[in-house]
Structure formats: C-alpha cells, structure tokens
Amino acid sequence: MTAPSEAAVRTVDLKKTFPASGPRPAVPAVQGIDLDVPRGEFFGLLGPNGAGKSTTIGMLTTLVVPTGGTARVSGLDVVKDAVEIKRRIGVVSQNNTLDSDLTVAENLEFRGRYFGLGARDARKRAAELLDLFGLTETRGGNPFQISGGQAKRVMICRALMHGPEVLFLDEPTAGLDPQTRTNLWDVLRGLQAAGQTILLTTHYMEEAEALCDRVSVVDHGRILASGTVDELKSTTGADTVITVAYDAAAPEEIKALGDRDGISKVEINDGQVRVFASEPDGLLGELVTIGSRAGVGVTDATQLRPSLETVFLTLTGRDYRE
Numbered sequence: 001m002t003a004p005s006e007a008a009v010r011t012v013d014l015k016k017t018f019p020a021s022g023p024r025p026a027v028p029a030v031q032g033i034d035l036d037v038p039r040g041e042f043f044g045l046l047g048p049n050g051a052g053k054s055t056t057i058g059m060l061t062t063l064v065v066p067t068g069g070t071a072r073v074s075g076l077d078v079v080k081d082a083v084e085i086k087r088r089i090g091v092v093s094q095n096n097t098l099d100s101d102l103t104v105a106e107n108l109e110f111r112g113r114y115f116g117l118g119a120r121d122a123r124k125r126a127a128e129l130l131d132l133f134g135l136t137e138t139r140g141g142n143p144f145q146i147s148g149g150q151a152k153r154v155m156i157c158r159a160l161m162h163g164p165e166v167l168f169l170d171e172p173t174a175g176l177d178p179q180t181r182t183n184l185w186d187v188l189r190g191l192q193a194a195g196q197t198i199l200l201t202t203h204y205m206e207e208a209e210a211l212c213d214r215v216s217v218v219d220h221g222r223i224l225a226s227g228t229v230d231e232l233k234s235t236t237g238a239d240t241v242i243t244v245a246y247d248a249a250a251p252e253e254i255k256a257l258g259d260r261d262g263i264s265k266v267e268i269n270d271g272q273v274r275v276f277a278s279e280p281d282g283l284l285g286e287l288v289t290i291g292s293r294a295g296v297g298v299t300d301a302t303q304l305r306p307s308l309e310t311v312f313l314t315l316t317g318r319d320y321r322e
C-alpha cells in the first residue's frame with residue numbers, strides 16, 4: 001500500500017509533445033506541468049477545449065507516454081510502473097467505452113474478474129455499486145440503451161470495481177443536461193466523502209467551483225494558477241470585469257478611468273473596452289454615457305462578478321468562452 005505521506009498524484013515539469021505527422025507540425029500539448037494532489041482531495045484541472053487536460057490525464061493514467069518531466073501516481077512512476085499503476089487507479093473517459101456485447105452488470109463483473117475478484121465477489125461488488133448509484137434497474141440492460149447520465153454512472157461503477165486509490169474522470173459531465181449533471185455531482189461528492197481521491201478535468205467553471213477542493217487553471221499546456229477557488233478569486237480575479245463593445249473606436253475619455261480609485265485596469269482594444277474594478281457600481285452606465293456623448297453606441301455589454309471566469313480573464317486577457 002501507499003505510505004500515508006505519499007501524494008496521490010505528483011508531477012514535475014511534465015511534458016508531452018505529439019510528433020509532427022505529414023504536413024501537421026508537432027503539437028506541444030503539455031508544456032511543463034507541476035501538480036501535487038494529496039490523498040483524499042478532489043482536484044480539478046480546469047481549462048478550455050484543447051488546453052491539454054486530456055493529454056495530462058492520459059499521461060497520469062499511463063495511456064500517453066510523456067516526452068519530458070516526471071509523474072508519480074500513488075508513489076509509482078507512470079512510465080516505469082505503468083502496470084502496477086493500472087491496478088491502483090480507476091479511469092472514466094469522455095466517451096462511452098462500455099462493452100455493448102455485455103449487460104450493464106456484466107460490464108462491471110467482467111472488470112472485477114479482470115482485476116482478480118472471484119465470480120461471486122465480482123457479482124456481489126457489482127450489485128452493491130449498482131445499488132449505491134441507483135442503477136439496479138438497469139443491471140440487465142444494454143449499456144447503450146440507457147441514458148447518457150446512467151451510462152456515465154455505470155462507467156464510474158466499473159472504474160470503482162477494484163477499489164482504486166485514485167479515480168480519474170475526464171470531463172465527466174460533458175454533454176449531459178443540467179439536471180443529470182447536478183445528480184452526478186452529488187454522486188461524486190458522496191464518493192469523496194467516503195474517502196475517494198478524485199482528479200477530474202473539466203471545461204465547466206461551475207463544475208470546478210461546485211466540486212473541487214483545489215483547482216489548477218490550464219491553458220495552452222501550462223498551469224496559469226493553482227489553489228482553492230476562493231484563493232484564486234481573491235488573488236487573481238478579485239475584480240468585477242465589465243466588457244463593453246462600441247460600434248466604433250472607443251472614446252478617448254475612457255483611458256482616464258484607469259486612474260480612478262476602485263479601478264485597477266482598463267484595456268482598450270479598438271471598439272472593445274474592458275474595465276477591472278473593485279468598485280463597479282454605476283460603471284456600466286457611465287461607459288454607456290461616455291459613448292453616447294462621443295456619438296458611439298454600445299452593441300454589447302457584460303458584467304462579470306469575481307468568479308473563475310474573471311480569474312481566467314485576468315490571467316490570459318481572453319474571455320473564457322472566446
């Protein structure tokens with residue numbers, strides 16, 4: 001077993017560059033990532049599509065071979081000890097990878113047998129997990145004829161059959177409707193409360209906010225910031241961010257707002273203005289008024305209160321959803 005002091009996941013300068021192929025240049029998908037996830041933690045890798053999250057989880061789960069740095073899971077090296085790591089982890093991928101030739105329960109039992117459980121124990125464990133996850137009714141069904149939310153829960157059950165030390169979930173709620181998503185959140189919270197270490201990737205900020213003890217924000221293969229959601233908000237994204245799009249170049253007068261108390265930064269990009277403010281009251285109206293005095297109209301306006309979204313904006317200068 002793992003020594004109690006051993007981190008569940010630890011990476012140092014972890015890198016993956018996919019080689020060039022034909023006309024396609026090499027892709028530096030992960031460019032030096034440091035992670036330190038203690039046991040029992042619910043940890044999130046948050047970033048937009050293409051940020052390198054799946055590649056990182058691929059390396060941690062031994063499916064993708066790193067091209068630089070090191071990664072240890074349960075104290076074992078992902079390259080040298082890949083076989084042993086597979087026994088210690090559970091992995092839930094983005095797509096439905098259940099076996100359509102087997103029933104729901106058989107999918108679980110088969111996995112249990114693969115990991116060395118006897119037939120009776122595998123059946124018992126599968127039945128217990130299906131019960132715990134509210135899936136008993138689906139047990140004899142085809143895993144492709146149940147709902148997306150149910151299939152995801154079955155995949156989590158399958159990943160838990162051998163009692164993994166770390167559970168990896170790649171975008172567990174992508175494509176699920178909001179109700180199903182929050183149901184799955186409850187399931188995951190329950191697992192953590194029972195002591196399960198969980199590492200998930202997500203591009204949903206609200207998911208990271210709802211579930212994770214700590215988060216690393218990733219973009220272009222690098223970590224931009226790590227901490228609890230509250231820490232991230234108070235250190236990097238503490239301001240409300242007001243974005244206004246004018247129908248012509250932004251009025252000159254706006255630059256002067258940057259000198260005012262309660263405004264930490266003003267960014268002007270042609271007709272788009274972004275104001276980072278600790279005292280945002282009345283500011284949006286003022287931006288509209290300044291525009292109309294200068295004869296320019298406002299075509300779009302948003303006001304974001306401090307959130308992971310403003311953290312991302314502050315760190316990258318880009319809108320998370322751009």
Ligand SMILES: Nc1ncnc2c1ncn2[C@@H]1O[C@H](COP(=O)(O)OP(=O)(O)OP(=O)(O)O)[C@@H](O)[C@H]1O
Nearest residue numbers: 018027029047048049050051052053054055056203
């Ligand atoms: N096998 C591969 N060969 C070449 N490039 C790849 C491969 N897998 C991923 N990439 C590229 O690596 C980059 C990071 O992809 P990755 O899938 O890790 O991002 P992500 O954050 O998980 O996003 P998504 O949620 O869309 O999967 C992207 O530019 C992607 O196109």
